[in-house]
Amino acid sequence: MLTPYECRCGRSYAPAADRWRCDCGGLLDLPLAAVAWPPRAGTSSIWRYLDAGDLPWREITLGEGGTPLVEEDGGLHLKVEFASPTGSFKDRGAVVLVALARALGAARLIADSSGNAGTAVAAYAARAGVAAEIFVPAGTSEKKLLQIRGHGAEVTVVEGSREDTAAAAVARVEQSGAFYASHVYNPYFHEGTKTYALEIFEQLGGAVPATLVLPAGNGTLVLGAHRGFAELRAAALIDRVPRIVAVQAERCAPLAAAWAAGLDEPGPVRPGRTLAEGIAIADPARGSRILAAVRDTGGAFVTVGEDEIAAASAALAARGLWVEPTGAVSYAAVRRLRGAESPLLTGGPVVAPLCGSGLKASL
Known part of the structure; x- marks a missing residue:
């Protein structure tokens, strides 16, 4: 049995090959549920966390998930998502x-x-x-x-x-x-990205990070991570969702601009060319949901400049971690926030992803 789609207008739909938005034109979501815990034994992929239902995942899986969590200085943990089969968290x-x-x-x-x-x-x-x-x-x-x-x-x-x-x-x-197969419109994509949060929870021994620092373009990792920790909270396994610091490139930052203006919905911007091509989204379709997710956690939006992205890429490479420029934006944000002694990084472990391999794109 596949979980039905829901629209905020009140309509619901059984998943179908030609269904990707509501008849009203609205975005489709999946209802939040309490996560089943502990994960199933016998498989090492993300499917140990998911209720696969009628999905034929065994024929398709490449062993995705289970990416390393590398501890750095000052309570920072870097999740090496570029170790995924195709080189990114996607x-x-x-x-x-x-x-x-x-x-x-x-x-x-x-x-x-x-x-x-x-x-x-x-x-x-x-x-x-x-x-x-x-x-x-x-x-x-x-x-x-x-x-x-x-x-x-x-x-x-x-x-x-x-x-x-x-x-x-x-x-x-x-x-x-x-x-x-839209990672923006089809909410089943977030069923996959929520496992990022579930893995962190498990890898930290059942602890909740203080902060997740995540890149934000179309917001698939922000929304997935928020969903994963919210489902852990719904199962009474944790009592809070970690604050989310969402990172955008200064040259394309519609969500950060909306956040700074106190808006619930971003407006489109005219993007400049940025090294962080993977998050250069001028008009994110799920913008209001991304803003709401960050607000729910007591988090914030920050932006990073091109020089900061390049410097972060070089610093990661010097630590043995070869990422594409977009994959360095979260680390660039951590460096900026540390330099400002921001309270956003206080209270416990900080986790940031290295989203894409440097073999995909380079400076």
Whole structure:
């Protein structure tokens, strides 16, 4: 039995291959549930935490999840998400989406991405034997394009913004009737990314970090991490969700701007070119939900500049950790907040992800 989608307008829908938004045009969500604990024995992937239901995950999994948590100085823990099968945390959500598509009998997948989500969808689609077309904006790292094509997916490059890319993908979905494997619109993706939080809880021996420092573009890791800890709270396993510090690049920061203005909904911005291509989202579709998640935890938004991203990348490399520039933004934020002696990093362990491999993109 697959969990039905819900819309804030009150409608609900059984998952279907052609269903990715509400008839009212609204975004779909999944109801929050108390997580089952302890995790199931016998598997080492994210599926030890998930109620897979009718999802054929065993045919598709690449052993995603279980990434190392490396302790640094001052109570900082770096979660090495680039150790994932395709080199980024997006594997967590993509495997769930592709398993869903397979369960619903989809013959073709379409996704739009700045690179990593598209790579992950392409890889798992190849495992599932389902054709995939990935839409990417012009300027996407050539290394990421090679990886997507290497998995057998068709790549469509869109001249224009990340938002133009999404619009082109939606048009193709509506024309073709393909399954829209969108990490933005399909909430099953967050069922995968919530395992980031569940792993941290387990790796820290049942402790809750004081702070999670997370990159925020379309917010899939922010929303997933918040969901994971909220489900632990719903199960009475913890009494609080860690504060979330969400990080954006200064040159593309609609969520940080909305936060600073006290708004509940971000407005689109005109993005500048940034090293952090993976979070350069000028008009995030789930912006209000991302803002609400951060607010729920007593967290905040911070921005980092291009020099800070480059310096953080170099500092990580000097510690043996080779990440793409987007993967360094959380560490850049930690360095900035430490320099300012910010209270956002006090009260216990701080956890930040290294989201993507430096083999995908470099300075």
